[in-house]
Every structure is written in structure tokens, then in C-alpha cells.
Amino acid sequence: MSADSSVLGASGLHASAPALTSITFEYEGASEHLISDSLRHGSMVWTRRGRGLVGFGTAARLTTRGEQRFVEARTWFAQLLSQAQITDPINRPGSGLIAFGSFAFSFTSAFDSRLVIPQIVLGQDDEKSWITVTGSAEQLAGLTLDSALERARAAKDEAALAPTTQGEIELTSGQLTAGAYLDAVRQALGTFSESGISKLVLARDIMARSTTPIDLSHVVTALTERYGNCWTYSVDGLVGATPEMLVRVTNGLAEARVLAGTLDRATEGADAPDFAKRRLFDDPKQRHEHQLAIDSLTEALNPISHGMKSPDEPFILQLPNVWHLASDVRAELRPDERGALPSALDIAEIFHPTAAVCGTPTKQAGAVLRQLEGLDRGPYAGPVGWVDSRGDGEFGIALRGGILEDANHMRLYAGCGIVPGSVPEDELAESWAKMRPMRQALGAE
Numbered sequence: 001m002s003a004d005s006s007v008l009g010a011s012g013l014h015a016s017a018p019a020l021t022s023i024t025f026e027y028e029g030a031s032e033h034l035i036s037d038s039l040r041h042g043s044m045v046w047t048r049r050g051r052g053l054v055g056f057g058t059a060a061r062l063t064t065r066g067e068q069r070f071v072e073a074r075t076w077f078a079q080l081l082s083q084a085q086i087t088d089p090i091n092r093p094g095s096g097l098i099a100f101g102s103f104a105f106s107f108t109s110a111f112d113s114r115l116v117i118p119q120i121v122l123g124q125d126d127e128k129s130w131i132t133v134t135g136s137a138e139q140l141a142g143l144t145l146d147s148a149l150e151r152a153r154a155a156k157d158e159a160a161l162a163p164t165t166q167g168e169i170e171l172t173s174g175q176l177t178a179g180a181y182l183d184a185v186r187q188a189l190g191t192f193s194e195s196g197i198s199k200l201v202l203a204r205d206i207m208a209r210s211t212t213p214i215d216l217s218h219v220v221t222a223l224t225e226r227y228g229n230c231w232t233y234s235v236d237g238l239v240g241a242t243p244e245m246l247v248r249v250t251n252g253l254a255e256a257r258v259l260a261g262t263l264d265r266a267t268e269g270a271d272a273p274d275f276a277k278r279r280l281f282d283d284p285k286q287r288h289e290h291q292l293a294i295d296s297l298t299e300a301l302n303p304i305s306h307g308m309k310s311p312d313e314p315f316i317l318q319l320p321n322v323w324h325l326a327s328d329v330r331a332e333l334r335p336d337e338r339g340a341l342p343s344a345l346d347i348a349e350i351f352h353p354t355a356a357v358c359g360t361p362t363k364q365a366g367a368v369l370r371q372l373e374g375l376d377r378g379p380y381a382g383p384v385g386w387v388d389s390r391g392d393g394e395f396g397i398a399l400r401g402g403i404l405e406d407a408n409h410m411r412l413y414a415g416c417g418i419v420p421g422s423v424p425e426d427e428l429a430e431s432w433a434k435m436r437p438m439r440q441a442l443g444a445e
């Protein structure tokens, strides 16, 4: 199956936008392990605790760059939906026609932001399992549940690497060496007093080189096994397990999980009782950092919602590598003047970039961090996730991940919130801790 291709517009926007037909079947006989059994190299994945979505093949795709990347993606998806024939008897978040998406952190990035509509999607939530097939009307003529499942089997076989043993991994410096990162943190500390910036999130990268082609299905499986509390994603070579939910939209309800404030669990003395509480929850610097992230989110959420609920105090999220201060914020979305609710993609655009991955105030922080890091973040810290035809969807912040640059090379990224009083060496250690999930998943430690 291949879609008609056409190139639209200026600004490097490439899109195939054929008139699509999409048919969903409920899959009652699906195994409990439908999602974990479907992970293959090259598949598109969004999963947490065995639930989620796995996509294969491309029915249509948009790639775009620059300041208008979200607008172009939204416009393209809206146009595609207006021409699509969608048959979706189960009508749940994630069923019917969906797009996986990944967006560059910065408008200056050379990375292509994208929306991809898979040919086949397997979905499972707490109540139902389903399969969606998308293509031209001819391609879907006579489709039944059995023939859809047969296509899924063929797509899974196609989207797999020949089995090999995992290669040796060598980690080397990326665009920013450890020394350059320490310098950038020192410079950031020097800018606070005169710039009006109170927090800067500085990132760095490292390169993982494997002696054999990196099998993303291994990486994804390892992440899901160890980081069940996180959302594991895989979209066109971008993989990771993020603990941070930028926005989830379900039937008019928006939810976000805000993180800021981190403690490495490998810190000396970390097994003492109440260690995380004392060093994170009771620490004014960490609480301040967390509050800045909540304030920036609630400011962005206010104009599009009502009845916002944000807890008075954060909780401590325990992950295998680090502890975070975390807050879950939720709000009912408010319809616009035409009565339409914003979609998950609309809100991802509004929220991005959050203070948690950029700084405070966000705009000024963004400009300074571009200078200090001198790094193309690519899709790191940008929205990654999916959106459906109703506007429901989930976009996480692409953290704790890496991007496959060619078959044997993956670039890993991590960053840390720098506030007055931050210690450069501690931040470097924290960035290393945040790369631990990927280092382990790649078999590098």
C-alpha cells in the first residue's frame, strides 16, 4: 500500500494528503499482551503499562520545519480529516484514524517535525482492543477483521530486523562535551541577576555507537519493562520513556503531569529513610523550581479551560533512576467561539515549550539557552505522541530518549533546570542520571 504523494506550500513542508478511508474493528480475541507482542523495529509506539497504540506503515505523512510547524501540522490534519471516510464503531480515544507526531523543540531546528498516519494501528485500553486500517478506498475494499489481522501480521513481519545479538555500545561526546556543559551552566548562573531570567534548562547530548544495527524493538521493550510508570514512545527513530505528560485530552478533559525538581537515586545515602522527602520535597530550591513549572502551565491552560485542579503540594514520583517532584493538573476544556474544543495537538502547541524544559520566563530563556547550549535539540524536549480525529490524544515531552541517526548511531539527550544556587557538577551528574534509562536500554551499562 502506498499513498499518493504531493508537495504542498513553501517552508520545506512536504506532505502526502490523499483522500483516506479508515476502518476500525473491535478485536475481541486480542491477547492481554497485544501491545507488547506487537513492538517491532520501525513500528510507531505509544504505550504505558501494557496499554497503548502501535502503528505500522505510512498511509500519509507531513514533514515541516520552522516557526509554523504546529500550524502546518494542524492545518494538514484538519484538511485530511475533512476528506476522510472514517468507520469507527467503537469510538474511543485512539480508535479510528490517528496520527503519530513528533515536533522539533525549536523553530531553528534542522529536524523535521512530523505527523504520520499509519496504515495499521493496533490499540488497547483498559476495556477494549481494536485494529484500524487506513488507506485508499480501493485498498480497503472488502476488508474484514480477519483480513485486517492478516495485514497486521504481514506488517509486523516487515517491520522487524533480522535477529542479531545486541552489539557492543560505545558512548562518546556529542555536540556539547561534559566540559562545555559545565561552562554553559556557569555562564547561566552568571546571567540570572541582570537578565530577569530565574531558571534556564540546559541540555547536552552524547552519542551511542553500536557495533550492530540498533534494534528499536529491543530498546522499546527494555524501557517498558523498567519504566512502567513512564510513557514509552517510538516515532520514526525517536525513542524514549518520558515521565512527563505535556497534555492528554480525553472527552473534553485536559490533563498534564508537570515535573521539575530531580534527585539522582544513585546519590550517596539515597537509601536512608525519607531521603527524597528531605532533599526534594522539603528543599526550597527544588520547590521553587517546581512552582515555576506549574505557574507556566496554569498560565497557558487558563485561557482554554475552566475548573482547573492543581494540587496544593507536589508528590514524589519514584523512577528507577531518579526521584522527581510531580504535580498532576487537570481542567475541563472550554469551547472556542465556534463551539469547538481544542485538540491534543492544539494544546501541545500552546504548552510547548514548558518552563520545565526551557526556563522562566520561557521566551527569554529560549533565546539564552540557544546561545549557551549551541545545540540543535532536534525532537528532544519537543512534543511526541498521537492525536485522533475527535481531538483526543496524548503528547508527552520527548525526554529520557534518543534519536537514531543511522542504523548504528543514536544520539541521547538530557537537560537540567538551572536556578541561582545550582552547582554545575551536580547538574552534570543529574544529566547523566537522566540518560541512564537509555544507556541501560541500549545495553551500555
Ligand SMILES: C=C(O[C@@H]1C=C(C(=O)O)C=C[C@H]1O)C(=O)O
Pocket: 201, 203, 244, 259, 260, 261, 262, 324, 356, 357, 399, 400, 413, 414, 415, 416, 417, 418, 434
Ligand atoms: C530536561 C529534562 O527533564 C526536565 C527537568 C527536570 C529538572 O530539572 O528537575 C525534571 C524533569 C523534566 O521536566 C530531561 O530529562 O532532559
